[in-house]
Amino acid sequence: MSMPYSTSSARSGKEASGKVEAERASGVSEHVAVLVTVEATAEGALKGDGEAGAADAARQYGAADPTAEAEAGVELGAAAGAEVGAEASDASAAADDRNRTRTSPKAAPAEKGRFMQQGTAAWALPLGAGLALAAIWQAGLIHAVLGLAAYQLPLPSAIFRAAADNAGLLFRSAGYTLLEAAAGIAAGTLLGWLAAAMAAAMPRWGSGALLLAASLGAVPIVALAPIMNLWLGDGLASRAAVAAAATLAPMAIGSYRGLTSADSASMDLMNVLGAGAVPAFFKLRLPSSLPAMLTAFKISTAGGLIAAMVSEFFYSSRGLGYLLSNSVKIARMPLGWACIGAAAAAGIGMYMLVQAAERRLLLWHPEFRRRLS
Amino acid sequence: MKAAAAARIMPALVWAAAALALWQSGAWLLQQRGVALASSKLPYPYLVAVALFRNAGSLLAEAAVTLLNACEGFLLGAAAGVALALFMSLSATMERIAAPYAVASQMVPILGLAPIVYAIFRDENTARVLIAGYISFFPVALHTLRGLQSVRQEDRDLLHVLACGRAASYRVLRLPAALPGMFTGLKAAAPLAVTGAILVELMGAQRGIGVLMLRHLYYGPTHAALFWCTVLLAAALGIAAYGITAALENTLLPWSRTSGRRQGRGLR
Known part of the structure; x- marks a missing residue:
């Protein structure tokens, strides 16, 4: 939100540096200092930007002391209040002019504050x-x-110590499991979507394929793990296959629901305009299927990661699931809980990625916009 | 009416027949090429059918135990999921607090949690019910929340103009709007609950289809057909759980777009 704001104002500031000199003396610097401060404290990334911007501005207008510039910059970045030192006024005035070329300085602080x-x-x-x-x-x-003892449920401090002591091991294991899960989720998503597209295009025969996909998802992961191990050996592929099977069903059902959710008036419009089945699919059905599909994807990323981990319990010598089951077996419960924490962190990371993608893809969608507002 | 039903069932039957033919030819291929452990990798379907028929009594008894436990857990998890969705829709603060943890809690591998739950309650049935509930909680919460938030702005404005309070707006508008989404979540959760129950059984319960599965897996190639029986039965339990939920949706929500009856199609 705020990054483009700053960069574009910096650019325009350099362009407008000639006009700036006259206005600089006119005492607008105060509310501008507030603006810069609020902007700079809004986010961590922005803070660095504010520092650089202030120092940059001071350099441009030839301030005497380079250390004073730096101090001014840091103060602008760090101070929550509006107190700006005398030596900073030069820099902030410059920043003011740069900001003013883009937007009204009075409106901006309030908006920034809300975002913060x-x-x-x-x-x-x-x-x-x-x-x-x-x-x-x-x-x-x-x-x-x-009524538990500490060996049954370890204290957070013990878990943290175990996590810190085995940080490298945890990272390696989590990376391996994430690789398995990602491969499986990619394959499962693709197959599930294909089944859904088929079912939507040919309702009569496709619904059978959907039923098949759904029944694959109903097979318990723990039953699939030994079968996949027999079929594909005990490499990465067998766990990826289990994750794919676990991902496939929710994706198929969610995508099918989305693909058939286009409202009938829009479908009628497509018909009236003489659009064939293919344009109607890409222009109407596919876009309107996105919300349901992405919700299904959110669920299936969680499911895929769990499937990869659970199948590691049985036949594996690597990965987070193996580490967890092994730690529980040899009664190192703190390390087991650290594994659970690492799995949760990995899962949340994946979830946030999907959510960011959802935001990018769905900003046009009325339902999504309503959810945001 | 009868012709329509036949037309719905026909494609599913054809698909099933195709899958069976694929299985048979796959097993035949494995046997012909003399692949090691061929009868464990993919036994002939008729052998599995014979084993299923001979042991039908004990298999079904264990399956019933599993299904019952899964059902209890499912109801518990679904109720908790709907409650959380309601809380999250009532207050944005609550949503902000709970959303990351709802996801995080789902990421805790259930099998790792099972011994802990077992140690706390020292009862396999309680552990099974709790794990099944826990695993079905997240899909229900997510889908119900989506349903609750899917209300049109115009409708909300209308209720606002009519001076409806929060309770009335939930009763009249939001809860009915949330029902289709809730059933989508329930349909996703029902097979998961069965999976959860079986997971706990594999941890060392006394009864249930998972216990049989583990036993026959350990006995090796001689029990391969029986092992496949248990896998198929476990899958059938999951599908049955889905089917029951879908049938419930069709009965309770005949107006819902997601219930298949209206468009005369099979699975929805």
């Missing part, structure tokens, strides 16, 4: 709730309520 609040709330609230839970856990309240 939303951004902070998005991570602060879940983090706070999580920390509170961890504190309760560490204090032993959970153990007291459920």
